[in-house]
Amino acid sequence: MNVGVLIRMEKNVEEKFKELIDMGMNSCQLVSWNEEDFTIENADIINAAVKKYDINITAFWCGWSGPVTWDFYEGPITLGIVPRAYRFARIETLKRGSDFAKLIGIRDIVTHAGFIPENPRETNYYETVAALKQIVQKCKENEQNFLFETGQETPVTLLRLIEDIGESNVGINLDPANLIMYGKANPVDSLEVFGKYVMGVHGKDGIYPIDGKNLGKEVPLGQGKVDYPKFVAKLKEIRYQGDITIEREISGEKQKEDIKLAKSILEKLL
Template sequence: MKAMEIGVIVDMTDQIGSIFKNLQQAGIRTCQLNTFDEEWLSDDMVKLVKNAADQCDVEITAFWCGWPGPRVWNFYEGQATLGLVPPLYRLCRLEVLQKGSDFAAKLGIADLITHVGFIPENPNDPEYSGVVQALKQLVKHCQSHGQYFLFETGQETPVTLKRTIEDIGLPNMGVNLDPANLIMYGKANPLDAVDMLGDLIRGVHAKDGEYPIDGKNLGQEKRLGEGKVNYPAFIEKLIRLNYKGALTIECEIAGEEHIKEVILAKKQLETWILSAGKDDRA
């Protein structure tokens, strides 16, 4: 994979072959696979995905693994429903994430990603140690496959994320940096996050958004370039960091408009990358 290759998140379905053909026609060579449905983590899907990727020459850079149970993406119900933080769902979700690691290993995918949830910012919070122990088990499971476990950013501050990684204390961890999430959750400026997370960054989502305007709901997601992420400066920082991974477009528009939005985002990213590269050479 070339440095700063542009990819896209792909939801797993039985139409994965057609999806990969669309990527090939759009000139997109990388993707992250994504699912919240445990039923797709099957050997039949392994064969289907592998054949489609081989035929269309698409590199799968990571597997974004969701988990069962409720999920509410806001600041109130989200605390009790998202990721491995809620004790009620922790064990069953840990099992599914380990199954996701097994699935990714069969496809030769090196990175497993998920949202861990609202990790307590107070390390003395009674729930913090339980989250760390569950994550340690998951990270060790990934390690057995030669994989990295990546934290999707957003629901915790970069400092909390670094502390959690330090407290787990295993070498095969990293970050999938979503700059829009940091803004939409009101947790950090993405430019500062690059400085704080540094070499931990192994994946990046290309998404844009606005800061929250109330205390319950996330900020709104926006089209690339229309939100608060300063993408020219963000990409320049990644280049200076010598980031070698992909910029993976996250577009939640469904249907025929999806690929149109992805192509627009790809063109915009290419413009920013070219401009940052010229500035860097200067």
């Protein structure tokens, strides 16, 4: 396992790659929520920067348009593929994201699918499975894997969803902090449920929710409820071979400091 960083796809992506190298890493996941950035011109810029700095982009984290609210009340009706009102447009965005990722040689596409219904008999569950099959098929055509970012669903719900999609190019990008922040599971225990599907991992930390409306808070790695010594040991036990990509959802110098701290903690465990 190597340690990398989540990088936002911005106009100064070459500068971001240089910062990555300066921090002693060459692995990253690339993230974009702006479909207008999915152009051949941007692909050429990224490919040139990757070659210049010898960067390994392990996944493309593809966002989507429309309202986004990260809580327990508005979240279920705004996030991902589950809400009917935004489903079609987001399917098309993720398909275009897959095509863009192909231009830069990325094989794993990651996103949040939303608050997956826990009742497999619910009509919207069937509809969500059918919608996701379209995206998964597009990824298969582009020789890519489609990965679910964890958080908004329990591990067994995600396991059932993957089984019901029934394709070999479906997996999980495990964000252990999200499982804590959404109050869904202990990340170490989650690997007992869906460990065989984990193809990517985020290095992030958080605390449990303290009320019924808002998510728990993200905190610097090592200061939250993710037991990283046990978590990394479990990843080794299941023979996970991918990278751990640090995600710190703040900006500025404090973000850089926290990333460096997370890198130090993770490298000792690895």
